[in-house]
Every structure is written in structure tokens, then in C-alpha cells.
Amino acid sequence: MSEASIPADGVMPTETPITTPTLKTPQLSGQRNRSFSERLIAVILFLCGAFSVLVTAGIIVSLASETIAFFGNPEVKIIKFLTGTTWAPISRPVRPENFGILPLINGTVMIAVLSSLVALPLGLGSAIFLSEFAHDNIRRVLKPMLEILAGVPTVVYGYFAITFITPLLRNMSDWLNATAGVDVRINIFNALSASIVVGVMIIPMVSSVSEDAMRSVPRSLREGAFGLGATRYEVATRVVVPAALSGIIAAFILAISRAIGETMAVTIAAGATPRTTLNPLNSVQTMTAFIVQVSVGDAPAGSINGQSIFAVGTTLFLMTLVMNIASNQVIRRFREVYE
Amino acid sequence: MSSQATLFDARVAARKRAVLIFAGICLFATLVGIALLGVLLADVFFDGKDWLSPTLITEFPSRFPEKAGLKSALAGSVVIVILTALFSFPVGVGAAIYLEEYAPDNLVTNFIQINISNLAGVPSIVYGMLGLVVFVRMFNLFAADGPIPTLLNVTFEGRVWELPLPIVGWIIRLPFERSLLAGGLTMSLLILPIMIITSREAIRAVPYTIREAAFGLGATRWQVVRHQILPVAMPGILTGTILALSRTIGETAPLIIMGAFTYIAFLPDSIFARFTALPIQIFNWVSLPQKEFQDLAAAGIIILLVLLLSMNGLAIYLRNRLEVKW
Numbered sequence: 001m002s003e004a005s006i007p008a009d010g011v012m013p014t015e016t017p018i019t020t021p022t023l024k025t026p027q028l029s030g031q032r033n034r035s036f037s038e039r040l041i042a043v044i045l046f047l048c049g050a051f052s053v054l055v056t057a058g059i060i061v062s063l064a065s066e067t068i069a070f071f072g073n074p075e076v077k078i079i080k081f082l083t084g085t086t087w088a089p090i091s092r093p094v095r096p097e098n099f100g101i102l103p104l105i106n107g108t109v110m111i112a113v114l115s116s117l118v119a120l121p122l123g124l125g126s127a128i129f130l131s132e133f134a135h136d137n138i139r140r141v142l143k144p145m146l147e148i149l150a151g152v153p154t155v156v157y158g159y160f161a162i163t164f165i166t167p168l169l170r171n172m173s174d175w176l177n178a179t180a181g182v183d184v185r186i187n188i189f190n191a192l193s194a195s196i197v198v199g200v201m202i203i204p205m206v207s208s209v210s211e212d213a214m215r216s217v218p219r220s221l222r223e224g225a226f227g228l229g230a231t232r233y234e235v236a237t238r239v240v241v242p243a244a245l246s247g248i249i250a251a252f253i254l255a256i257s258r259a260i261g262e263t264m265a266v267t268i269a270a271g272a273t274p275r276t277t278l279n280p281l282n283s284v285q286t287m288t289a290f291i292v293q294v295s296v297g298d299a300p301a302g303s304i305n306g307q308s309i310f311a312v313g314t315t316l317f318l319m320t321l322v323m324n325i326a327s328n329q330v331i332r333r334f335r336e337v338y339e
Numbered sequence: 340m341s342s343q344a345t346l347f348d349a350r351v352a353a354r355k356r357a358v359l360i361f362a363g364i365c366l367f368a369t370l371v372g373i374a375l376l377g378v379l380l381a382d383v384f385f386d387g388k389d390w391l392s393p394t395l396i397t398e399f400p401s402r403f404p405e406k407a408g409l410k411s412a413l414a415g416s417v418v419i420v421i422l423t424a425l426f427s428f429p430v431g432v433g434a435a436i437y438l439e440e441y442a443p444d445n446l447v448t449n450f451i452q453i454n455i456s457n458l459a460g461v462p463s464i465v466y467g468m469l470g471l472v473v474f475v476r477m478f479n480l481f482a483a484d485g486p487i488p489t490l491l492n493v494t495f496e497g498r499v500w501e502l503p504l505p506i507v508g509w510i511i512r513l514p515f516e517r518s519l520l521a522g523g524l525t526m527s528l529l530i531l532p533i534m535i536i537t538s539r540e541a542i543r544a545v546p547y548t549i550r551e552a553a554f555g556l557g558a559t560r561w562q563v564v565r566h567q568i569l570p571v572a573m574p575g576i577l578t579g580t581i582l583a584l585s586r587t588i589g590e591t592a593p594l595i596i597m598g599a600f601t602y603i604a605f606l607p608d609s610i611f612a613r614f615t616a617l618p619i620q621i622f623n624w625v626s627l628p629q630k631e632f633q634d635l636a637a638a639g640i641i642i643l644l645v646l647l648l649s650m651n652g653l654a655i656y657l658r659n660r661l662e663v664k665w
Contacts, residue, residue: 038560059465156640159640200372232362254460264622
């Protein structure tokens, strides 16, 4: 402001231009080098940031190239792949009817839905407890314990399902058969057992993200409600949860997407029988379990089986991608912004 | 009047009861998860405790449960973690510094950020497929009759092109095939988004006044980062790194997809060696029908969990020890 001061009479002095002495930047030793290395470092750091884009490109290119090669086989038809209800990639002769992905999607979606039935209520309940009811000391103990659930390797959940949950379920069904005469048969490999452990595994995802959303609901909203005489229950269910709803829904979508991509527990516990069924006591096969089955069996590169996992992987990738984008959109579009 | 008062009292009591019931339900929901964690740990411990023995660490896998061990699996896991740390730490921290300190607020930056958050949601099995195509096979570019040998007019024996480096005794094999190197690179890509996100949080936690003071004294951007921000943010970055690496130890699917082996009866002699890893060996044992192998798997899980626990403990220790409070 001060250098551009206008004279009192309001007329700019035009005849005598003010010559500002040009400041010559002193050539300190190493100045050129320094600015060069500064720029070099900036470029290297940018490349680090841009590398993640390269990873995405790598995922897309590697999935797409093998998927295209798969559909290039005369024994496969993309329409049959998307609508077929038989998945029998190893039966001979190889024909398009053997490559219908719906049974695998059936298995995946069933496990995702059942595990959500476990994880969404439990996760939301713990989020409400930790955010609205728990004393700070209790919260500091319970929250990390809950988060350990997400840190346990999935192969461990698989072991737990097959050696503990499944026998437990089968004992319960035996008892039911004996006492109530209900004829319930539970396969050694079944979707229910896998869903239970996957559900437990994704509880922390639901609870952490929902709790963050609830805690970011401003205190003044709660105080307003308490001031009107609301109880804690009413504040939690009618003020906090609605205000944090976008975050909670985003947490739900993220957790379901995680369940869809879950691999080891469902491979171990849910079995390897691709079938279209709604009975969770049956053995099913998910998309991920099929990919593992083929990989363990060591299908050679270029074989139709080796390529089929990429077609399945692409389907899986697209499903989770859509859900992740949806979750981001929900957060962005429906977020209640509080100043 | 009095009937109204009792009605009022009754409703207040009902509403208070609702608070208790609801809080109880929510507490129950919290405890169910934790209780199941307890049951899981107890189940694994009781199944595996009798199989915990020195053999488990000193022996290679075997058809006989009492002779089977995790020697090669442990070695593989350790090398994979080291390689993963070497690759993902510089790139992850570099990307975090760029996004927090350098990146202009424009479309490119926005795109990179969205990209990273989407990468974090990609299932780990998909990274395995990426590793299979890019590192293990390298798009078949180096196949004996593939484009690159044809282009360079070289021929080679076998399936792998061995490229001697000027450094004595060092040989690069292309493609990487199912080697430790391919596994480490795959895992690095898998944990890169987590590395970037946690490092960014650590860098963001450094107060802005520190930057302003350093800039005011004439420091360049890199000098501010190098001498002010990184030293303060490093505990947080290290904690995040260790937590991300502990995920590497438990991650099974990507390594199976890119073709780690289940039966490896030797220790790796180079990063181009074939390998197996702890969770793969456990998965292998779980899949076998014999009860002995299932219990052996439980013993393996105990070792895996102890490793994870000590890494997490180290992370917490580092955070408490080095954390700068403002």
C-alpha cells in the first residue's frame, strides 16, 4: 500500500517516473546449484506422488490385457460369461456354457450380505457406544482392542472358521436334529461360517469410520438437544446418527466392499463349489476363492484357466471400485458441513 | 392433576429406561467383537500349544507333521518385509511430502489424491494379479521369442534372461519369475497407499508455525522439509511404516496369486530365489486333512501373531518414545 501512495491532489506524477533501483540478487556461492537441486528434488517428489497413478495404470493394463486374451478364445463368449449360471472351468470339452460367472457372484454376494448382517449392527452399536456413552478411559481401552480385529491376518480367521465356528454350527444343528427333529444339514464348508468370521473381521472398519463421523458432529448440536430435555438415547438416535449419516453409510459401503474382496477366510471356510444357491449352509465358491484355487493349482500362463482368473479378477475389481467410488461420493455429496 | 403428574413421571421413567437399555445394547455390540477376539486367541492357543517346539523354527516343511517346520517360511517372510520396506518407504514418504508440502491445489493433485484413496480400497488379491503380470511374467516381454530378445537380437537358454551387472557376481534375471524380489515389489505396491496416507497424517501434524519460522529465516522448501518437518514427523512416519509392514507379514492372497510356493526346502540365496512365506505355509497346513497339520497350523499362527504383536508393540513404543508434544 505505502509504495503506491497517491499524492494528495489526486494527480499521478507522470513527468518524473520513479526509477526504482533494480535489486541485483547477490550471487551467493552455490546459488545456482541450490536452485537446481531444489527443482530436482521437487521433480523427484512429484514422481513419487505420480507413481501411484502408475500403479493404477498397471492394475488396469494387467487385468485388461489378460481379460481380453481370455475373451479372445473361441471357447469363451462374453455374453455367456456375464449371464451363464454354470461355472465349470475344468470340465471338458471346453465350451462357453462352462464359463458363466453368476455362481461365483452368487457366492461372493451371499457372503457379503451375511457378513454385513453381522458387522453392520455390531459395528454401528460399538460406534455409538464409543462415541456417545463410553467414558474416555473406557474408550481408550476398548477402541484399540476392537481394532485388533482388523489386524488379525485373514488366514487366521479362516483357521478359526474351519476349526471352531463350523464345528460349533454343526453341533448346534445336530442338537436341533435330535431335540426338535428339524432336518438341518450343514456342510463342512459353508457360507455361514465364512460370513461370520468375515463379519467379525470388518466390524472395526464399520465402527472406526462411523465413530469418526459421529465424533465430528459438533457438540453444540448435542447440547441443544440436551437443553430441550432429550435423553442420551434420543440425542444419539435422533441427532447424532442422522447428522453423521453420510459417514455411517460410507463406512457400510467400505465394509461391504472389503467383504467382497476378502480372500483367505472364504477360501478356507466356504469351500470350492461354485453354485447358485441361497442356502448359506451349503458350500459355495466366491470369486476370490476361485482365483486362489487356480493359483494354487498352478495353471500355466496362457492357458484358458490361467486367463479366466483375470476375467474374474476384473469383475471383482470393478465391483469394489464402484463401491469405493460410491462411498467417496456419499461422503462428499451428503456431508453435513458444520462451521 | 395428579394423574397427569404420574403420567409425566411414568414417561420420564420409560425414557430413562430406554437410555439404559440402548446403552446396554451398544455396550453388548462392542463386547461381542472383543469377546470373539478372545475366543479366537484362546482357540488358536489351545490347538497349537503342544506343537510349539524348536523344530517349528529350525526345520523345513515336511510330509511328517512332527518333522515339519517354518524355517523357509520365516526366512521368506523376513526378506519380503525388508524388501517391501526398502521399496515402499522412499516412494511412500516422497509422495506424502509432495502432497503435503509441494503440490499445488490443482486438478493433477486432486486426481492423484483420489487415485490413492481408490488404490487403498483395491482388494489385495488384485495386487497379486498385478504382480503376476508385471513382475513375475513382465507381460512376457522377455520370453525366449518375445519382443525384447527379438528386438535386441539376443538368444538365451531357459526361460529367464540373465543380465550380468558390472558389480561382480550380481546378476539380474528378467523376468523376475516367482522370486522374493517379485513378492517384495508386489507387497510394496499393496502397502503404498497406506504408507502415503499415514505419512501424510504425520507430516500434517507438524504445526504450521514451524514452517513459517523456517521460511522466514530464508530456508528453501526442501531445507524446511529436510531439517524441520521430517525430524518432527519421523516418529509418526515410522509408526505408520511398521504398522503397514506388519500387514505385509499377514497378507497371504497376493503372494499365492503371484505364485509363491508352499514347499520350499532351502533358504534363499539371493533375491531371485523362489520362496514361501509364513501365512502361505499356514494356509497350506490348514488345507491338509490331517488333524496334526491343523494343530501345526495353529502353532504357526501363534508364531505369526507373536511377530505381529511385537511389531505393533515396537510401533507403539516408538510413538510414545519419540513423539513430540505441542
